[in-house]
Amino acid sequence: MNKYSRNQRVTGITKVLTENPNKTINLKTFTELFNAAKSTISEDIVIVRETLNELSMGRIETVAGAAGGVKYICGVSKQESRIFADEICKILIQKDRVIPGNFIYMTDIMYNPEIVHKAGVILASAFSELDIDYVVTVETKGIPLAYEVAKMLGVQLVIVRHDPKVTEGSTVSINYASGSSNRIQTMSLSRKSIKKGSKCVFIDDFMKAGGTAIGIINLLKEFESELLGIGVLVDNIESGHKLVEEYISIIQFTGINNEGIAELTPSEIFEKV
């Protein structure tokens, strides 16, 4: 069996831990992978932990007990988050992004893995203390972002649909009013997708008045489950009218100005940088 050097072991440990965020990895996984003693692996993990701390690249936590081990919790410095928010504002402010109806075209942003990954880490970091069971989103544009947050938090993603599908078995449907236009819409979710008594976080690409978030809260009640947090990439604060109080966003949108350009700024959570 191969023997690995410390350099090689920390390489492998870093890869396995960071690819499995918020999942407890037993030290046995590493003692077997590297054919090394537990004490050796423990020393390796100290190195990985200290390095990630120093580089503000997340942290390694120890989980005690029989099912214990170590797990990686994602993280990013305030400074890097701020730089990211500024960059996204710069991209979205481009004049040709304003489309008929005064919407901003941001589909490409929401489907860009590099951007979605960074946004996902920022939002997941805000919820990493909550001990949630599911990340919930509504189809379609917020799915990649919600997926990244679910992955970073080590939990299952749940996608609420506008129409029930035959391939999902029996579903629960509710009606909700979009807060901005008061149009009645339907959202439905497979009975099998959420266990009773679960704690959830709702992730979406864009929030206007928050009608969708209210819909999610009501839908979760049908599953005797609870919404503990809301996170969006862009918060539209143009009207000022919000149906939900607590949520976090990365960017704020205040409307299209007289020159036909979108006005965007990083959200308050970055102000202290």
Place this chain on the structure above:
Amino acid sequence: MNKYSRNQRVTGITKVLTENPNKTINLKTFTELFNAAKSTISEDIVIVRETLNELSMGRIETVAGAAGGVKYICGVSKQESRIFADEICKILIQKDRVIPGNFIYMTDIMYNPEIVHKAGVILASAFSELDIDYVVTVETKGIPLAYEVAKMLGVQLVIVRHDPKVTEGSTVSINYASGSSNRIQTMSLSRKSIKKGSKCVFIDDFMKAGGTAIGIINLLKEFESELLGIGVLVDNIESGHKLVEEYISIIQFTGINNEGIAELTPSEIFEKV
């Protein structure tokens, strides 16, 4: 400025490279991050490269030239892929997954980040030599998997919708016949989402006759673009009738047997293990 040890540098380099699959990272990024000479960083990278090779955890490639550097290409051993395929079969074979209409409930699988990540690595590895521009999928169930493949290949994700949305600007819509039921459906895609002359891979959760894949090929023609590959998690080979010839899958589904249990096996690509 901090000085970092070799152990610390390989930890940081591993994290940055594996978190940015198929993206060329200039050595300057690392010389600045660690305040180290280029020759030192090059030696660190050799260690990371050799370790990932030895552990079958992907590979590190050198990109020459002014815009050069190193990049991480995801990879997984045939043995691990086979173990993964077997595990998914075991999960999907559970009797309570058969739902009215003889569908298998697999939504939870498609929205489980741990599973989707592994499946994404397997499919992306099969396409890593193709030099593609976009990973394309059709909403909704295949989105997380397509997102992972796009991320691993370092390209943009494109999501084709069933109805055009006002927030996506002008769209191109085509009609297509689902190969199994011959029902006519519509797919539409924002004009802005694909550049002319692009090369794409289509990723989906499930393939029956392949009517959707044919639809994607025709839709891409409207963008003067080309489909170079197709990858799905589950291939339904019950009827044997396929509209497309070349595609890869991880699992094959041959129908529900007389005892009401789904019959599933790992696909041929794993047979040589």
